[in-house]
Amino acid sequence: MNDAAVHDDHHDHDHKPTGIGRWLFSTNHKDIGTMYLVFSLFMFFVGGAMALVIRAELFQPGMQFVDPQFFNSMTTVHALVMIFGALMPAGVGLANWMIPIMIGAPDMAMPRMNNMSFWILPFAFTLLLSTFFMPGGAPAGGWTMYPPLVLQLGDGFPFLIFAVHFLGISSIMGAINIIATVFNMRAPGMTFMRLPLFVWTWIITAFLLIASMPVLAGAVTMLLTDKFFGTAFFDAAGGGDPLLFQHVFWFFGHPEVYILVLPSFGIISQIIPTFARKPLFGYASMVYATASIAFLSFFVWAHHMFAVGMPLTGELFFMYATMAIAVPTGVKIFNWTATMWKGSMTFETPMLFSIGVLFMFSIGGFSGLMMGITPVDFQYHDTYFIVAHFHYVIVPGIIYGVIAGVYYWLPKWTGVMYDEKLGKLHFWLSTISVNVLFFPMHFIGLAGMPRRIPDYSTQFADWNAIISIGGFVFGLSQLILVWVVIKCARGDGEKATDQVWESAHGLEFTLPSPPPFHSFTTPPVVTDATAHS
Amino acid sequence: MAKDPTRTAKKLALFAVAMFGFGFALVPIYEVVCEATGIGGRTGVISQSEAEADQVDAERLVTVEFDTNVDSALPWAFKAAEFNMKVHPGEMAEAVFVVENRSDKPVIGKAVPSVAPPIASKFFDKTECFCFTEQRLEAGERKEMIVRFVVGSQLPEDILIMTLSYRFFQVPDNADVAISDTKAVKTKI
Amino acid sequence: MSVDKLKRTVLGLIAVSLFFVSGVVLAEYPLNLTEGVTPTSQKVYDLHMTIFYIVTVIGIAVFAVMTWSIFHHRKSKGAVPAQFHHSTFAEITWTIIPILILVGMAIPATKTLVFMEQTGDAEMTLKVTGYQWKWKYDYLDEDISFFSSLAAADNEARQLNSGIDPSTIENYLKNVDNPIVLPVDTKIRILTTAADVIHSWWVPDLGWKRDAIPGYINDNWTYIEEPGVYRGKCTELCGKDHGFMPIVVHAVSKEDYVTWVAEKKAEQAAASSGKDMTMAELMEKGKTVYGTNCAACHMPNGEGGAAFPALAGSAIATGDVANHVDIVVNGSKNNPMMQAFGQQLNDADLAAVITYERNAWGNDTGDMVQPSDVKAARK
Secondary structure (H helix, E strand, O other), X not given: OOOHHHHHOOXXXXXXXXXXXXXXXXXXXXXXHHHHHHHXXXXXXXXXXXXXXXXXXXXXXXXXXXXXXXXXXXXXXXXXXXXXXXXXXXXXXXXXXHHHHHHOOOOOOOHHHHXXXXXXXXXXXXXXXXXXXXXXXXXXXXXXXXXXXXXXXXXXXXXXXXXXXXXXXXXXXXXXXXXXXXXXXXXXXXXXXXXOHHHHHHHHHHHHHHHHHHHHHHHHHHHHHHHHOOOOOOOHHHOOOHHHHHHHHHHHHHXXXXXXXXXXXXXXXXXXXXXXXXXXXXXXXXXXXXXXHHHHHHHOHHHHOHHHOOOHHHHHHHHHHHHHHHHHHHHHHHHHHHHHOOOOEOOOHHHHXXXXXXXXXXHHHHHHHHHHOHHHHHHHOOEHHHHHHHHHHHHHHHHHHHHHHHHHHHHHHHOXXXXXXXXXXXXXXXXXXXXXXXXXXXXXXXXXXXXXXXXXXXXXXXXXXXXXXXXXXXXXXXXXXXXXXXXXXXXXXXXXOOOOOOOOOOXXXXXXXXXXXXXXXXXXXXXXXXXXX | OOOOHHHHHHHHHHHHHHHHHHHHHHHHHHHHHHHHHOOOOOOEEOOHHHHHHOOOOOOOOEEEEXXXXXXXXXXXXXXXXXXXEEEOOOOEEEEEEEEEEOOXXXXXXXXXXXXXXXXXXXXXXXXXXXXXXXXEEOOOOEEEEEEEEEEOXXXXXXXXXXXXXXXXXXXXXXXXXXXXXXXXXXXOO | OOHHHHHHHHHHHHHHHHHHHHOOOOOOOOOOOXXXXXXXXXXXXXXXXXXXXXXXXXXXXXXXXXXXXXXXXEHHHOOOOOOOOOOHHHHHHHHHHHHHHHHHHHHHHHHHXXXXXXXXXXXXXXXXXXXXXXXXXXXXXXXXXXXXXXXXXXXHHOOOOOOOOHHHOOOOOOOEOOXXXXXXXXXXXXXXXXXXXXXXXXXXXXXXXXXXXXXXXEEEXXXXXOOEEEEEEEOXXXXXXXXXXXXXXXXXXXXHHHHHHHHHHHXXXXXXXXXXXXXXXXXXXHHHHHHHHOHHHHOOOOOOOOOOOOOOOOHHHHOOXXXXXXXXXXXXXXXXXXXXXXXXXXXXXXHHHHHHHHHOOOOOOOOOOOHHHHHHHOO
16 A cells, blocks of 8 residues: 555646655655554554464363463453554544545645654554563553552553553544644535535544543553552552542543444445445434434443442443433434435445444444343353454444445555455455354353453353354455555556546545545535535 | 634643543542442541431341451451441441451551442441551550441431441551652542 | 364354254353342343343344345346435434333333342351452351362363363363352342452352452342352453452252351361371372462472472472471562462461472472461461
């Protein structure tokens, strides 16, 4: 993908720098978007490799490959890498690439800050991953970093905390940039209610980021001072409270879930109308539903901690609030279904992945609803049932959305169509294996297998073997995506038209494929007719 | 373009800084919420006169259990003289705890209480407790300590049994005065 | 992968499909929540199934509409796109109906929750304390107290490349040295707390789990209706050996419980009486105590591991007896990883394990440590 833009030298106004400096000092939203996406893909494989270590160890009962401490490091760092290294940068990368050209802006509002927010990421992950080589090893107390356990980490502890700080700063800068761009740089006529839904979901995501990431930064700062400066925020001995951390963490942590998932909702809201050849159903209610999901996400955090022992009123409040989120989420699912209804659908790879999101995110939603019911959550909590739930939400929900977006816009970015046969193969291999991987986790969770354990009772052996096979097939299937992307980046494929897809709408499809280095130097004028699909 | 992205960005940055502060503000907010709802099993402190003002509900009897724990770093033995007692809601009661320093040097400890079920802690008030201050025991010293408490008469009818639990932690020696001072600022009672 | 494994894997895939078609449950493929043995677990199971059926019906309905649309409204079938993009009626309908369904789910959920939270009066209280990585149980009414760790055989098998096939151990990783014994048909209050980090105590058959948090006391209750053996696990990540601190509950009749209490009290009195033991007694007990408490770090053969010193031939285990006793009872001053076992084990267990360490694996010092020596070394 890196040399994608090299092919568009035919535009006179494209004065772009060359060599390594082009990337190091880039202030161009497309180059920075590309770097985010490549980084995200790389981290997806780093985190994936850790997941495969986990699945290899769990393939059979007994301990074969790693010791329990390293196993815990694998689960912990897998989560941190996937959330902060793969999912969030993927979302920000797509936003960087697409938002300016979707709203008719020449670039992002703060190009230099954009550069910085990207380059913090590799730095932060170097800090985080270097802990593997330190006495005491990498973080092994879970990505949730609950004290007092996290305080037992060795020399890696301050590195973990500062890595989280830097990741937070990076994403806050990204979020500020996105809001500043959308609020100030829309083309004439691009009113808020004409914004493409991807842009809408990103505005809401960006506000969630700015509201929640600093709270996480505060929480980990308190961990740091507890460990090194004698404060006792979370230390019962000093009058503190270990549960306070969990409350503060999940005050961030629950909105974080929506930070990850909303952009994916936005992407499939762009894709489904294109391939159904029909406008998005209920645009306004989609916007309101997204906003209410985001709003509600600040009032449900304690559903992650039902088992800590809360007064009845607290348990009831958080149960009802959690159930309430099902309503706007349902509205979105129904709207997408209604968009497909009586359409004229074709099933190119982006559409396949979007339909995958519809079906499998719904499965994650159903198990989420089950877990929102407090009395039964006492049984589900911290078992493989929750592992199944959030992986259904994250993998076929969020990652599928991102992959759908990549297939959808890849011809726009590179100017050549991707290999449809490979794309379909990628989809079907992924979809079969992802279900073999995650569906049986519901069963072993219900039957009593706790999460985060390196070894298990023999009754779970057969399911775990099946799950591991699913995991390896899924992991290897993702190499197809790399191959597809490389082929497009090298210009190996059919030339894409400006519109790319027969029924694609939106400003991004009025630009050439690939778009010029500086998009929309003269702002386009948007009317109702040319607004969102 | 008339609009100014830098202004928007500055406002948003301020918002982010405010949210960072809010993260810390959650600490006192949490204390208040815990006080009001009973999350955390914290007990309240009232004066003698307040305690006497409560109506005694002679109709009901509530069992109060006393649970004792010692942190592994602290070489102390710590037990309630009686494991449980029955009290009328609204009535002043007194429980005796015995603590013994089994080491050959003086040690300072501090007790942290917790009440279960959490909702009961809202109605559990003390007028006097060894947990209000740090306790210093000389080598081999054995000491009786008391807690004077009231289980409020407003206690919900369905609570018939509750547990008052203490855990004694070691307070670091003089060498770490700075640390113990900071820790003493926030005292959970 | 062996042919056998492959066969079982294929069978597993078939089992998944069978589950959907006919709900056949194969014994080797555990699928669902247990109904458990308490009124709570039964209510929770019923609620779980109710919610499961509701979401299944919703799921089938929604997926059916999507699937219908995918098959019928496709371009290759000549479908012409409609251009509607809005319907206030439809949108209000699919907002209201889910709300009604959710209210329908919230009512039984609230009832069950209220039931679970009402402890009322209890006949006895069991206190559970989580330690890294074992449980301590205190029968508060009886003054009985003991630690419960993963059984020695399981502990040996679960070591990295132990060479022991886990399937040769019944209930692998769900066996302990000292199980909890509880009477049936008795309302029991269970308090949970922890000594170091957060743990979580879960026996699925009792119908709930509760975190054990340092500085907190949590309460819950149970009422076991059927005698039997019920097994559970720690479910909150608590460090290296989080996966290896199981829970075993023996539910027995009220009469048997009374007998057990008497026996346990006698056993505890004997252990703290300081009565001398023979070398054979010490070595036999010591091997068990070592297996459950020491082998995780120092390894079953006393060779130690990367971060943990070997005991076989070590200066401490073959040198001054008093120093050895002091380190085991009060912890090591040089190595914070070596905990003080004085609080966790009784005099007899400590005497036995120290004797074992001094005479096993070719240490052969011939030293005997008696419970009275340990008592004297306690600070």
